Amino acid sequence: MNIVVCVKQVPDTATERKLRSDDKTLDRDAADGVVNELDEYAVEEALRLKEAHGGEVTVLTMGPDKASDTIRKALAMGADKAVHLVDDALHGSDALGTSHALAQTLKKIGFDLVVLGSESTDARTGVLAAMLAERLNVPQLTFANKVEVNGSAIAIQRVTDYGYDKVEASLPAVVSVVEKINEPRYPSFKGIMAAKKKPVEKLGVADAEIDAAQVGLASSWSEVTDFAAAPPRAAGTIVKDEGDGGAKAADFLASKKFI
Amino acid sequence: MSEVLVLVEHVEGQVKKVTLELLTLARKLGAPSAVWAGPGYSAEAKAKLAEYGAEKIYVADSADIADYVVAPKAELLAQLVSTASPAAVLVAATAEAKEIAGRLAIKIDSGVLTDAVGIGEDLVADQSIFGGGVNVRSRVTKGTPIIAVRPNATPVEAAAGAGAEEQVSVAVSDTAKTAKVVDRVKEEKGARPELTEAAIVVSGGRGVGSAENFSIIEKLADSLGAAVGASRAATDAGWYPHQFQVGQTGKTVSPQLYIAAGISGAIQHRAGMQTAKTIVAINKDPEAPIFELADYGVVGDLNQVVPQLTDEIAKRK
Missing domain, CATH: 3.40.50.620 (HUPs)
Known part of the structure; x- marks a missing residue:
């Protein structure tokens, strides 16, 4: 099975994240780049599917040069090779542009199964997997907390507000995974060393037959008109419990008409 | 128009x-x-x-x-x-x-x-x-x-x-x-409102200490007609089901009132609840970052404070 796992580099949420004042896009230099957390679950799931069914796992990352750190991490976990979609023309692409670029690349490199995290911690739109399914015209198997492949049949449990849906489809397909689907492995020393020798193919917009008019900031379907740091919340009242903390909290709730 | x-x-x-x-x-x-x-x-x-x-x-x-x-x-x-x-x-x-x-x-x-x-x-x-x-x-x-x-x-x-x-x-x-829903499985969650829709959410974190002890969080939630949430520390520990996790990799909630009990307030959690209108925090660590967000905070043991709050709410109804 030819599995492609889409991995995004995002700013570390433990550092202060910013937008750039010039073009109002994410400031990727202001914070350390890390693997989007939910994508680690995607890499793990891809590796487990490969271990169970054979085949190959290819990492696909769209991002600037520094995203190669993220690719190395996924390779060190055990993926076989990588494609790095890197081109200045892609800078500032919104979800529509990004999904076009990734879909074109996926068509070019081929796949039986695309796996990705259900959401990124930076943009948090949660729409990319659905958009890929739409653009690639393949089944959308998203928000999975369980994936089972049997020949060309694939079934998932799709997490819902009330529990989950059992969903069935045939390969090729797009799967997005939620946290708790598995426990991502840590790269071993051997894995880290091996990753250095694994092939990483760099593709630009023209190589992947991406329509330049559909990607980049200028072609986005939406724009940030302005932004500002959220005003700090007004300092609250903090009391020490001296046997009456619960009663005092109740007084506060009553003053706000919650009780 | x-x-x-x-x-x-x-x-x-x-x-x-x-x-x-x-x-x-x-x-x-x-x-x-x-x-x-x-x-x-x-x-x-x-x-x-x-x-x-x-x-x-x-x-x-x-x-x-x-x-x-x-x-x-x-x-x-x-x-x-x-x-x-x-x-x-x-x-x-x-x-x-x-x-x-x-x-x-x-x-x-x-x-x-x-x-x-x-x-x-x-x-x-x-x-x-x-x-x-x-x-x-x-x-x-x-x-x-x-x-x-x-x-x-x-x-x-x-x-x-x-x-x-x-x-x-x-x-x-x-x-x-091409992607057929063959079964819808409802997981038991009782009569509480849905987490993302609830006007009031009461969440427990590491400080709750055990799955059994989440009952004090649930009692407080029920006294307010609230949904129950949990921090990642609590769901990772298996004390509360994962679908109730509030935070960056869980649900984002924006209720009128959010009560955080035994939750330190790391970014992972804040990302899921920071837009709540009113925030109340109960934590034994006065340095916990959750107090920076709180409109009202009680520094104390949640095992004392939460049941007392629940009782007071019942009395005042």
């Missing part, structure tokens, strides 16, 4: 509160047209939608619409956009509705904004990003704006609309029928 399509969120035939919020918002932007997708439509649902301003109600209640993941609903909306030429399409910022919005955006070549917490008359949306650290205003620049709005972000106001019903027949394409 142009129509504004509002995709109705419903469960077991009941219209969810977020839809009433969307209808309230839509009235500022044009003439609200509710779109009912899937089975369960009733006179009761119709009355509710009209009460909150739906001038039209498009009903596509065939089973096909709901039996396949997301794609048929996107086809339905695309069809309505082409016939009704609405000023905008509003959906709730739930996992599924955002996916519908995403697929619709491609079908109608239009921009999509997710997790709006407000929309101006000029269709500029307010968003809160980076775990609540930055406020952004953004707008769609191509096509028909599609905006996913966070539940609880809009105060609901009734204002009667005509509620003119229009049956819509959609021939769901074969390509939209």
Whole structure:
């Protein structure tokens, strides 16, 4: 099975994240780049599917040069090779542009199964997997907390507000995974060393037959008109419990008409 | 006045509160047209939608619409956009509705904004990003704006609309029928409100200490008619089911009142609750970052404070 796992580099949420004042896009230099957390679950799931069914796992990352750190991490976990979609023309692409670029690349490199995290911690739109399914015209198997492949049949449990849906489809397909689907492995020393020798193919917009008019900031379907740091919340009242903390909290709730 | 399509969120035939919020918002932007997708439509649902301003109600209640993941609903909306030429399409910022919005955006070549917490008359949306650290205003620049709005972000106001019903027949394409829902499994969650919709959320974290002890969080929640949430530390420890996790990799909630008990307030958690209107924190560590967000904080042992609070609420009812 030819599995492609889409991995995004995002700013570390433990550092202060910013937008750039010039073009109002994410400031990727202001914070350390890390693997989007939910994508680690995607890499793990891809590796487990490969271990169970054979085949190959290819990492696909769209991002600037520094995203190669993220690719190395996924390779060190055990993926076989990588494609790095890197081109200045892609800078500032919104979800529509990004999904076009990734879909074109996926068509070019081929796949039986695309796996990705259900959401990124930076943009948090949660729409990319659905958009890929739409653009690639393949089944959308998203928000999975369980994936089972049997020949060309694939079934998932799709997490819902009330529990989950059992969903069935045939390969090729797009799967997005939620946290708790598995426990991502840590790269071993051997894995880290091996990753250095694994092939990483760099593709630009023209190589992947991406329509330049559909990607980049200028072609986005939406724009940030302005932004500002959220005003700090007004300092609250903090009391020490001296046997009456619960009663005092109740007084506060009553003053706000919650009780 | 142009129509504004509002995709109705419903469960077991009941219209969810977020839809009433969307209808309230839509009235500022044009003439609200509710779109009912899937089975369960009733006179009761119709009355509710009209009460909150739906001038039209498009009903596509065939089973096909709901039996396949997301794609048929996107086809339905695309069809309505082409016939009704609405000023905008509003959906709730739930996992599924955002996916519908995403697929619709491609079908109608239009921009999509997710997790709006407000929309101006000029269709500029307010968003809160980076775990609540930055406020952004953004707008769609191509096509028909599609905006996913966070539940609880809009105060609901009734204002009667005509509620003119229009049956819509959609021939769901074969390509939209490739991911089939073969079973819906309901997990027991009792009578509590749904986490993302609840006006009040009570969450427990590492400080709760055990699965058994989550009962004190549940009792407090029940005394307030609230939903129960949990921090990642608590769900990772297996003390509370993962689907109740509030935070960056879990649910984002924006309730009127959020009570955090035994939660330190790391960014992982803050990203999921920072836009709550009022925050109350109970934690034994006076240095816990959750107190920086709290409107009211109690430094103390939650095993003492939470039951006392629950008792006090019962007394004052």
